Amino acid sequence: MTLCTVRFCAITSINESLSIVAVSMELEYKCQWYCSELVVVDRFFPSSKTCCRCGHVQDMPLSLRTYDCPDCGLSIDRDLNASINLRNAVGLIVNACGRSAADSSGGLRSIP
Structure with a gap:
């Protein structure tokens, strides 16, 4: 070089x-x-490698676009699985502060 x-x-x-x-x-x-809160998830959080239903973690090559869980049998799009896991991770962080991250419709809401 x-x-x-x-x-x-x-x-x-x-x-x-x-x-x-x-x-x-x-x-x-x-x-x-x-008046909302920024929540940052660790960059190494295995959002696309973790089953959003049972929590099983498996290694997956990037070319694989469907997550198939060997434990609970869930078959789901990899990106959808990751987004559900990120939503749940945000909910856990906010719930640790004593507040709920989801409104009555199940979506995320801004938390002051």
């Missing part, structure tokens, strides 16, 4: 880090504006 390439890589990673910080600052600002 040449010195120029190393400098470019360093600048690129700094720019990516700054853009992530800028996006999170914007999200925090918008949450304050709308």
Whole structure:
């Protein structure tokens, strides 16, 4: 790797880090504006590898688009499974504070 390439890589990673910080600052600002709370789930949370029904975790290649649980037999789209797991993770975080994350229709609501 040449010195120029190393400098470019360093600048690129700094720019990516700054853009992530800028996006999170914007999200925090918008949450304050709308009196809601920003909940961040760990980036290594296995949302697409965990069964949303029974909690079984399995390794899956990215090419596999359907989650088939060997424990409870659930067969569901991988992205839908991940979104349900993320919704449930947010509910657990908010419920730990003594509040419910779901309104009567089952959707998420803003929490001040």
